[in-house]
Amino acid sequence: MMKPVYISAATALSPQNSFDVDTLLPDVISSDNGKLFVKDTDYSKFINPVAIRRMSRMLKIGISTGMKAVQVSGVEKLDGIITGTGRGSMRDMELFLGDMIRLKEEALNPTYFIQSTYNSVNGWLAMQTKCTGYNQTYVHRGHSLEMSVLDAKMLLHDATEPQTYLVGCLDEMTDDYFIVKNKIGYWKKELPNSLQVLQHSNTQGSIGGEGAAFFTITNTSANSICSIEQLKMLQQPTAASVQASIDNILAAHGMKLKDIDVVLCGMSGDARFQSLYTPILESTTAHTTVAAFKHLCGEYDTSTGFAMWLATKLFQEQSTPEVLIQKKGINPAINNILIVNHYTLNSASLMLMKKTISE
């Protein structure tokens, strides 16, 4: 088994107030149109003013989230930058493809093309942080962030010196994307308020979302918030394979389910995937709090990033906001969190995180 790695800083730009505030979910933002968009911030604080004018919203979101994570961590030199995105910069891609059709493939603007590539956020982050080290972008749909974390874990496992990687994810939703995915049943036909979506888990579809989350991940526990003990990815997950994976992870760490203080579940209100979480809701004892998060960020490829960010905040604040709770547990402290998430029936992931105990 690989050694744990440690998160020393976590930032997220999400549909909630997650970026410019120190407290966790000071207010809750909801939507009635089936879409949860990122709450914008002042991007000019993090991006060169000459460069910012050419950037799409997604680039600004990704770069600002990554730069803030670096600032918060206080790290002076990154050893690498690893990012996951399921879809990249959708808006720039749509503009570029739209121009190709409209202008019959002539006189196309270069900017949309350059900035719509999946790795443009990584490139900008490398330039802004002057990081000439490892630079990788994973585009693996629902496992994009998980692959990035796994890559960082492997690199840090092999490292003999203290190292820090900036690891993150980003995905954006556009109106066109919403329309296309609606045709194949991604979203609910009758749209509830986003905060009510989990109460509609007897019907197909969820609500759309987007967001970015970045973490500085190191191989030293000093000044860290928590560790990532284990990460497991599942293809074509079933309730049985999710349950078996939970059992294996707990056994590998000498833990029982009651030792998990919070299970952060990626249930999305979609009847097709609810069964993945039924065993968790049924098997957890009175000790464990079962919490959900997709009614706050919506469904998107890299929503695990929002869950990881939430986990770091739960460790720091040592309490779970009521808006997250599906089943309240009695464990008094939050020292162990298990994230269980899915993206469509193709992919699911589980991540065991532990609060760093100060020495």
Added chain:
Amino acid sequence: MEDLKLTLKQQIIESLNLQGMTPADIDDNAPLFGDGLGLDSIDSLELMVLLERNYGIKIEDAREGRKVLESVASMAAYIEQNRKI
């Protein structure tokens, strides 16, 4: 010519997303790159696209392009002589 320069400045501002700038902020003879407006190589590509789309002008020679894109005045003069639309 003055009308063309004004239109060109508006097109440059829009095409390059020069937020907060107005045509009055761009001097006819100031360099577009370097110390003047501070544009870069990607902007030069955008300006080439602007010339092709709006005036039907294709500049194949990089050296000629550099001269044309020196300032708004040089662009306007070239457009006036070579425009196809």
